Amino acid sequence: MDSLIQISSGFFLLVGSFLCVSGGVGILRFPDFYTRMHAVGVTETLATAMILIGLILHNPDFLVDIKLLLILLMTLFISPSASHALANAAMRNEMLKSNENKTDSDEVKPSNL
Amino acid sequence: MLIAATIAIFVVMIMAVARGVLGPTLYDRVLAVNMFGTKTVLLISLLGFVMGRPEFLDIAIVYALINFISVIGVLRYSDNFMLKRNGQKKN
Numbered sequence: 001m002d003s004l005i006q007i008s009s010g011f012f013l014l015v016g017s018f019l020c021v022s023g024g025v026g027i028l029r030f031p032d033f034y035t036r037m038h039a040v041g042v043t044e045t046l047a048t049a050m051i052l053i054g055l056i057l058h059n060p061d062f063l064v065d066i067k068l069l070l071i072l073l074m075t076l077f078i079s080p081s082a083s084h085a086l087a088n089a090a091m092r093n094e095m096l097k098s099n100e101n102k103t104d105s106d107e108v109k110p111s112n113l
Numbered sequence: 114m115l116i117a118a119t120i121a122i123f124v125v126m127i128m129a130v131a132r133g134v135l136g137p138t139l140y141d142r143v144l145a146v147n148m149f150g151t152k153t154v155l156l157i158s159l160l161g162f163v164m165g166r167p168e169f170l171d172i173a174i175v176y177a178l179i180n181f182i183s184v185i186g187v188l189r190y191s192d193n194f195m196l197k198r199n200g201q202k203k204n
Contacts, residue, residue, distance in 0.1 A: 043152075
């Protein structure tokens with residue numbers, strides 16, 4: 001039972017590391033800002049959750065598990081809202097102009113962030 | 114496996130710094146800073162277990178909150194800055 005828990009912890013850590021590295025390659029290699037945001041969004045929710053679940057399975061202490069669960073919950077709330085604010089600000093200001101989808105006569109909407 | 118995950122996160126942090134230096138626009142840099150902060154939280158948690166001192170998790174919690182506040186602050190500042198520059202360009 002104990003070795004099974006250790007093996008599953010190692011599996012979660014390995015999958016999380018693979019997702020992190022693939023997101024890092026994505027942020028370097030993708031051509032556009034929004035595609036880079038897609039790669040970063042994969043690493044920020046799924047890979048973080050995988051690594052933190054691996055750490056939760058790794059140690060038996062109860063208080064440390066509660067702290068890791070708190071970090072996991074906080075990351076799952078914080079990083080999608082930060083990504084949403086980033087995409088909102090980028091779309092509102094000038095990122096669509098660089099894609100030639102928007103002309104100079106379009107109005108810039110005021111911010112309600 | 115803990116050490117392998119730590120090395121992988123180091124490599125990803127170097128990639129995020131490279132994108133932050135190379136990034137053509139401001140938002141690429143903000144995206145790289147956000148990714149770097151999230152990976153720093155993971156790195157602090159993993160290093161706490163590698164070194165055998167899980168008290169580092171408190172620092173990781175505080176770092177997650179500071180990272181979110183800094184990203185939102187920079188985005189709000191860039192919003193005002195871009196609006197002002199676009200208004201000047203229009204006039």
